[in-house]
Amino acid sequence: MAVNWTVPSADQLWPVAGVRLGVAEAHVRKPNRKDLTVMLLDEGAAVGGVFTRNRYCAAPVQVCREHLAAGMGVRALVINTGCANAGxxxxGLVDAHTVCIALAQKLDLAPQQILPFSTGVIMEPLPVPRILAGLPAALADAAPxxxxxxxxxxxxxxxxTVPKAASRRILIEGVPVTVTGIAKGAGMIRPNMATMLGFVATDAPLAPGLIDALARRAADGxxxxxxxxxxTSTNDSFVVMATGRAPLARIELLDSPAGQALLAAVTEVARTxxxxxxxxxxxxxxxxTVRVEGGRDADECLRVAYAVxxxxxxxxxxxxxxxxxxxILAAVGYAGIDDLDQGRIELYLDxxxxVTRGGRHPAYREEDGQRxxxxSEITVRVDLGRGAVAETVWTCDLSHDYVSINADYRS
Amino acid sequence: MAVNWTVPSADQLWPVAGVRLGVAEAHVRKPNRKDLTVMLLDEGAAVGGVFTRNRYCAAPVQVCREHLAAGMGVRALVINTGCANAGxxxxGLVDAHTVCIALAQKLDLAPQQILPFSTGVIMEPLPVPRILAGLPAALADAAPxxxxxxxxxxxxxxxxTVPKAASRRILIEGVPVTVTGIAKGAGMIRPNMATMLGFVATDAPLAPGLIDALARRAADGxxxxxxxxxxTSTNDSFVVMATGRAPLARIELLDSPAGQALLAAVTEVARTxxxxxxxxxxxxxxxxTVRVEGGRDADECLRVAYAVxxxxxxxxxxxxxxxxxxxILAAVGYAGIDDLDQGRIELYLDxxxxVTRGGRHPAYREEDGQRxxxxSEITVRVDLGRGAVAETVWTCDLSHDYVSINADYRS
Structure with a gap:
């Protein structure tokens, strides 16, 4: 039961020219659930990604990095749930490669043109035969x-508990451009340079080399x-794909008006x-929403925001x-800013x-805080009184159900 | 219901010559509970402490630092629960000073000879009149x-849920020396250079200047x-008191045999x-117990241990x-060691x-892990395979009751 999240209907999701998606039940861990997904890209798409900075990164993350570095043009993504192929x-590396090789053969591609993704339980071997057996059904299902x-x-x-998809259509130089994406994740969430799994596609045409910066800047927002x-998960991956199919002059710079419009749309979809x-x-x-203002730099704002x-x-x-x-004050205090002056802290709840000057505001009434x-949506705003930089972080509360879910998951 | 902790009986706690303790019900926050404690020291005791590194430290912590720096010889500690006098x-500073002044007057001391401590709810004003009204009963109760x-x-x-006290008697150069201490804390526990509240007293005679090092080294263990x-709490404080009443030659160096024996005993009481x-x-x-071995330095071992x-x-x-x-592997991976080689990780449960070489050990069977x-007591041992340094950290699990306790506390 997600907080104030409405799952979009199929007709609210714009197709992206040059992208097809197919799903199958491969019984990776449990029967009767869709657990194998392929995303197929027409030739010529630009693909970039940012991946977990967990040093214990999963085998598929390592293979993704290799295959992107090979620069042969990514044509397909294959994603399984139920097993993270981490630890x-x-x-694990052999298994991830095997999946890529099998899919490449079916599509008449090189294995380096496939990006593999896995999510689920850590330290279990990937059930490769089930995934290979499921590929034909996923490919047969593919549609845009x-x-x-x-x-x-x-x-x-x-x-x-809910699927996550978002879509925007904007006009760039009068041409409709589409951005559509999906993501997954509910626990083990503290992405470090990427999310659990996020995939955003656009039909905008991009100059070579821009796609990685687009992915990074969208992820940072x-x-x-x-x-x-x-x-921080072992498998965090965020991939941006640009098929170039929109009839628009190629975007040569992210800092151009067209580039900024595209970045804003991709970031908006990614943020949603x-x-x-x-x-x-x-x-x-x-x-x-935790917003920390008045910091000297982004790093200290983020340290305080994450501490809270x-x-x-x-x-x-x-x-x-x-x-x-x-x-909240205690968390601000232990965030690791050694020369923090507690007498300058201001704190707002919506x-x-x-709090003013580090102490309770004289006009603060408990019933206002209670209100x-x-x-169901609350903004915590901390002003450090040290500078002009601000950063925002989003999080949720910690409930009995968190413990239940994580004490029961896998068992 | 503490895990495998037996509260010592009164006759298992050795008195420390030169120390008397008194308790009263001051109704700081709730009626009918002991919430005000005084510890009285005979003249000549050496007192040192380590305090929270939370930059949002509580008023009494600031006053303790001032009063210790004044060097006039600490003669009394006054501790209230129910209100942390933080934020x-x-x-808050005026209130903490007021309590010290009042107690000093009753004992014919200077206010700088009093150390104040508070623990409880943050950001509520200290109910000074109730504390002052409770002091006579606490003083009247004082006994060794x-x-x-x-x-x-x-x-x-x-x-x-349980009181925490520990006591050891050792022989140094044939002379019985006593170390007895008490502590409190159950939540907001991640001491940074100190604990919530811990007080350890010994009758050993110490050369001036050794007491701070003794406190620091005992805290680090x-x-x-x-x-x-x-x-990390706003109020963490750990105080070591040495009354010097044991008939022993003064300990001039912590690294002497007598100093090491005392350090070991104080650390053992503090660790208990x-x-x-x-x-x-x-x-x-x-x-x-989380033990991280094979690190290059203590810092990286501690980072991994705390991440887990x-x-x-x-x-x-x-x-x-x-x-x-x-x-556990995921936590090791995100602990922030940038050049960690996951292929060298070994993991043991008791x-x-x-895990061997970063992957599941071929002989590992789920039922052994399950066992x-x-x-109720488990040791996690991680070998990083990078060096020869080891560190140990102790923690507990996260249960439904943690959420209940912290969702209900104060309400």
């Missing part, structure tokens, strides 16, 4: 329409600013998906609708001014 | 025996190696108390007795070798 050593984007969003779910439990992950965070009952967003005490207070705001804490 | 701005050490351990409890929820805090961690059902000890996914897996060990995970 699987050499055998919104219904298939939605099926793919369902096909990549694990502990997610979306997936790289969310956290559910502070656990990233927010959907937080809204569907394991056990989440509230969507929390990760504090189990802050998160349980949100769950309880308890304006126990001292817990419109309510709670905001009861809402 | 209280200038008024083990029963009063136990009363004091009860007097400083907040969400603790105890309170500075535990975590419940990763939330620190472990008691983890065993009584909010909602804890298991006591977890703080991961909500790892902690819920312990709660569920689920050997979902990939979650005696069970789970260890069902225990």
């Amino acid at each position: 699987t050593g050499e055998q 329409d919104g219904a298939h984007w939605l099926r793919a969003a369902e096909g990549i779910m694990t502990t997610d 979306s997936f790289n600013r969310i956290t559910v439990d502070g656990d 998906l990233a927010h959907a992950i937080v809204r569907d965070g394991e056990g989440a009952t509230k969507f929390i 967003a990760h504090s189990p005490l802050v998160k349980t207070a949100f769950y309880a609708s308890d304006p126990n705001l001292g817990r 419109d309510v001014h709670v 905001v804490m009861r809402q | 209280t701005g200038e008024q 025996d083990g029963a009063h050490w136990l009363r004091a351990a009860e007097g400083i409890m907040t969400t603790d 105890s309170f500075n190696r535990i975590t419940v929820d990763g939330d 108390l620190a472990h008691a805090i983890v065993r009584d961690g909010e909602g804890a059902t298991k006591f977890i 000890a703080h991961s909500p996914l790892v902690k819920t897996a312990f709660y569920a007795s689920d050997p979902n060990l990939g979650r 005696d069970v070798h789970v 260890v995970m069902r225990q």
Whole structure:
């Protein structure tokens, strides 16, 4: 039950020319669920990605990096749930390569033109035969329409309770350009340079070399600013695909008006998906925006924002609708800014001014804090009083259901 | 219900010559509970402390630092529960000073000879009149025996479910030397250079200047190696008092045989108390030792150990007795060691070798992992394969009761 998230209907998802999606039930871990997804790209698409910075990265992440570096032109993505193929050593790499080779043979491509993705339980071997057996059905299912984007969003779910898809159509120089994406994730969410799994496609034509910067900048405004439990996954991957099929002059610079328009649209889709992950965070009952202002640099703003967003005490207070705001001050204090002057801290809960000069605001009334804490969407705003930089992070509360979900998952 | 912790009886706690303790009900926050404690020291005691590194430190912590720096000889400690006097701005400092002045007047001392401590809810004003009204009863109660050490351990409890006290008597150069201490804490526990509140006294005679080093080194082997929820408190304080009353030649060096014997005894008492805090961690059902070996330096070992000890996914897996060990590998991977080679990681659960060279050990069987995970005490051992340094951290699991306790506390 995601917080204030409405699953889009198939007819709200614009197809992206040059992209087809297919889904199958491969029984990777459990029967009767869509757990194998392929995304097929027409020749000529630009593909870039950002991946987990977890040093214990999964085998498919390592293979993705290799295949993108090979520069042969990505033509297909293959995604399984149920098994992360992480913590699987050499055998995991062999398994990921085997899947790519099998799919490449069916599509008459080189294996380096395939990107593999896995999500699910860590440290279990990938059931390669089941995946290979499922590929024909997934390929046979492939189609470009919104219904298939939605099926793919369902096909990549694990502990997610809702599929996550978003789509925008904008005009660039009078030409309609589409951006459509899907993502999955609910737990082990503290993306570091990428999300669990996010895939965004556009038909905009891009100059070679721009796609990686587009992916990175979109991630920094979306997936790289969310956290559910502070656990950076081994499999985080965010991929942006540009098929170039829109009848538009090629975008040569991201900082041009056309480039900025595209970046804004891709970031908006990515942010909607990233927010959907937080809204569907394991056990989440509230969507929390943590904005830290008045910092000297982005790094210290993010350190404070994540300290607040990760504090189990802050998160349980949100769950309880308890304006126990001292817990927020404590988190600000231990965020690691050595020369922080507590006498300059200001704290707001939505419109309510709670703390001024490091102490309780004289006009603050408990009932005002209580009113905001009861809402399903809350903005915490901290002003450090040290500079002019601000950063925003999105998170959710910590509830009984988080413990239930993670104590029961896998068992 | 603390994990495998037996509260010592009064006759298991050795008195420390030169120390008396008194407790009263001051109604700081709730009626009918012991919430005000005084510790009185004879003239000549050496007192040193380590305090929270939370930049949002509480008013009493600031006053403690001032008063210790004044060097006038500490003669009394006054501790209240129910209110942390943190996030209280200038008024909080005035309040902490007011309590010191009042107690100093009653004892005919200078205010700088008093150390104040507060623990409880953050951002509420300290109810000074109630504390002042409670002081005479606390002073009247003061006595040196083990029963009063136990009363004091009860007097400083907040969400603790059990009092925490420990005592050792050792022989140094044939002379009996006593070390007795108390501590409190169950949540907001991730001491950074100190614990919530810990007080250890010894009758050993110490050369001036040794007491701070003794406190620091004992803390680094105890309170500075535990975590419940990763939330560093605003009020962490650990104080070591040496009354010098044992008929022993003055200890001039901590690295002498006598100094080492004393350090070992003080560390052992402090570690027993620190472990008691983890065993009584909010909602804890298991006591977890995380040992990281094969690191290049202590810092990287501690980073990995805390990443494992703080991961909500790892902690819920312990709660569920689920050997979902990939979650441990993921935490090792995101701990921030940029050049970590995942192919060198070894992982053990007690005696069970789970991961070798970064992948599942071929001989590992799920039922062996399951057997260890069902225990109430578990050691996770990670070998990084990078060097010869090791560090150990102690923590507990994350259960439904943690959420209940912190969603209900204060409300």
